[in-house]
Amino acid sequence: MFNPKKLSMHTPAEAMPLISWQEFEQTDIRVGTIVQVEDFPEARRPAYKLQVDIGPLGIKRSSAQITKHYTKEALIGRQVLCVVNLGKKQIGRFISEVLVTGFADENGDVILAQPAGKVPNGSKLM
Secondary structure: OOOHHHOOOOOOOOOOOOOOHHHHHOOOEEEEEEEEEEEOOOOOOOOEEEEEEOHHHOEEEEEEOOOOOOOHHHHOOOEEEEEOOOOOEEEOOEEEOOEEOEEEOOOOOEEEOOOOOOOOOOOEOO
């Protein structure tokens, strides 16, 4: 049974305040392919360290709490949507360079946001 209290703290129960089209355009969301996955035992919650090929932007690192639905082997070669202009974030001794996006399922575990078909790495969400 669906329990909204188990959703991530990043999942508001209602819509966020409106933003302008110009504000939305400042968010740079691009597709990349996961090329390397490692365990991240130092993370507070189970996570992987990812390397994502963002095409012309190069290979970027990210930490992702996606261990419930994905094995390391199943992630290699998978395309994902990444926010590439948030700046770097230190997570323990790891520096995350992009945010890999997803949605919380009914248990609060992350399902990755992905393109429906293969597109060139670095393609911008429009």
